[in-house]
Amino acid sequence: MKFSLNLVKQYVDLKDVSMDEFCQKLSLAGFEVEGLTPLAQATNLIIGEIISCENHPNSDHLHVCKVDIKKAILQIVCGAPNVKNHQKVIVAQVGAHLPAKDLIIKEGMIRDVLSQGMICSLLELGVSEQNLTEEQKNGIEVLDKDAPVGETEVLKYLGLDDILVEMNVTPNRSDVFALHALMIEIGAILNKKVNLPSIEDSFCAENPFVCESQTEKCPYFSIRSVQAVTVKPSPKWMQEILTKHDVKVINNVIDIGNYVTLMTGQPLHMYDADKLKTKHYIIKDDQERKVLALDGKEYAIQKQDIVVTNGDEVVCIAGVIGDASTMIDENTKNIALEAALFDGTQILNSCKRFNLMTVAATNFSKKAVDEYQMNLASAYAAQLLVEYADAKIVFKPSIYQKVIKSKKTITITKEYINRYLATNYSDDQIEEVFSRLQMHYTFNHGTYIVDIPTYRNDLENKQDLVEEVVRLIGFDTIFTPKKIFFLLLTTWI
Numbered sequence: 001m002k003f004s005l006n007l008v009k010q011y012v013d014l015k016d017v018s019m020d021e022f023c024q025k026l027s028l029a030g031f032e033v034e035g036l037t038p039l040a041q042a043t044n045l046i047i048g049e050i051i052s053c054e055n056h057p058n059s060d061h062l063h064v065c066k067v068d069i070k071k072a073i074l075q076i077v078c079g080a081p082n083v084k085n086h087q088k089v090i091v092a093q094v095g096a097h098l099p100a101k102d103l104i105i106k107e108g109m110i111r112d113v114l115s116q117g118m119i120c121s122l123l124e125l126g127v128s129e130q131n132l133t134e135e136q137k138n139g140i141e142v143l144d145k146d147a148p149v150g151e152t153e154v155l156k157y158l159g160l161d162d163i164l165v166e167m168n169v170t171p172n173r174s175d176v177f178a179l180h181a182l183m184i185e186i187g188a189i190l191n192k193k194v195n196l197p198s199i200e201d202s203f204c205a206e207n208p209f210v211c212e213s214q215t216e217k218c219p220y221f222s223i224r225s226v227q228a229v230t231v232k233p234s235p236k237w238m239q240e241i242l243t244k245h246d247v248k249v250i251n252n253v254i255d256i257g258n259y260v261t262l263m264t265g266q267p268l269h270m271y272d273a274d275k276l277k278t279k280h281y282i283i284k285d286d287q288e289r290k291v292l293a294l295d296g297k298e299y300a301i302q303k304q305d306i307v308v309t310n311g312d313e314v315v316c317i318a319g320v321i322g323d324a325s326t327m328i329d330e331n332t333k334n335i336a337l338e339a340a341l342f343d344g345t346q347i348l349n350s351c352k353r354f355n356l357m358t359v360a361a362t363n364f365s366k367k368a369v370d371e372y373q374m375n376l377a378s379a380y381a382a383q384l385l386v387e388y389a390d391a392k393i394v395f396k397p398s399i400y401q402k403v404i405k406s407k408k409t410i411t412i413t414k415e416y417i418n419r420y421l422a423t424n425y426s427d428d429q430i431e432e433v434f435s436r437l438q439m440h441y442t443f444n445h446g447t448y449i450v451d452i453p454t455y456r457n458d459l460e461n462k463q464d465l466v467e468e469v470v471r472l473i474g475f476d477t478i479f480t481p482k483k484i485f486f487l488l489l490t491t492w493i
Helices: 005-011 019-028 134-138 171-177 179-190 236-244 252-264 344-354 359-365 374-388 414-421 427-436 462-473 481-492
Strands: 002-004 033-038 045-055 063-068 073-078 088-093 108-110 113-115 117-119 163-167 210-213 220-227 268-272 280-284 289-292 298-301 307-310 313-317 335-341 398-401 409-413 441-444 447-451
Touching: 002 005, 005 163, 005 179, 019 033, 019 163, 019 179, 063 117, 073 088, 073 113, 073 117, 171 179, 171 359, 179 252, 210 220, 220 280, 220 374, 236 252, 252 268, 252 359, 252 374, 268 313, 268 374, 289 313, 298 313, 335 374, 344 359, 409 414, 409 462, 414 427, 414 462, 427 441, 427 447, 427 462
Parallel strands: 210 280, 210 398
Antiparallel strands: 002 163, 033 163, 045 063, 045 088, 063 073, 088 117, 108 113, 220 335, 220 398, 268 335, 280 307, 289 298, 307 313, 409 447, 441 447
């Protein structure tokens, strides 16, 4: 997986942690860092405003631009097809280094006209093509009208002063695909406090929707009504986070759902409530029909595929893709917000047949979903819809739940841990590990009763807890046979 280092810094204080230390400690704790990729790279940039743009006298496609960079007016020859007067642009000044193009900017003559810099595209700054539109790939980057002329921390202004960390995740630790869980893990490894947003479901209006499941493959389904939203662009910070994590930016409503999925691991789906035929949702796996999906393609549903139905219509291929008939668009006012748990194996099989892999399918199939906090993810999205989509009314969810799961506890003693590892850890060391991992515990007559965080699907028994203790204290503290031999040898001498 990959994640934004700047995003980590929003939740964990890394001021006194070097990049080498960050990578080394993650790797030693079981999360091997495989690569670091700067989101963009360039030096000596500045934001400028084009104050004149004329055709080049000796070319049919070049333009001669006068660019105000506050401290000077530069003349720059530009060949981009979208360059125009009064645009705010990124300027690479003379001496700038653009590693993506292996280029150092020099003053020079272009077809007998002086050019004193370069007006840049994001591609020239090293931004990945997959994160750019066709317009951005083929032309210069045009900044917002309020971009500050003369600003020299251009990459920071654009949210591109970031590093993407490539990290190997072992199959048992899929919980960290949820970035909130990853932040807790990083905080524990580095022994740093983690500041995650507070999420509460305080919405109490009675929900007009009802739901049920007619298949064992959906043990939990919730639907929540959110009314009077305004569809518009999502905030810049949210767009930046989604783009860095390869999630397409669409609009504030869809982006909020995708953002909450990214952060919590809980897949969400949103329906335009005014396009639904009824208030009754039923989840089934016995349908055979064709569905026109959100991507404009038609998919043939077979028996065993899990589908969400409303009235007589399939409104979503569960965990795969929604039906086009209930899609969110610029006219959407009222939303039905879904949070559910579907059988991961079946979702994966459906995706393979449709040749369509989704984040939801990955999270369900790899058990990255916190099965105890699905409603909180829905509430988190509702909070953001109030804040960034101007939602006026939010209802409590209607919930179908086959079985209410008991939370896990593991009982263990210091003696068991030390005997298992051939170590001599103190109570303080063990308790610090529990605290760093946000594991609440009680201590009674030499025994720890540890409450396992609900997102840690990998922790089932005492041996798993022993591994957590040594993982954070350090594998170098284990008495290996070689260490024991050395200790005995020095004792005999």
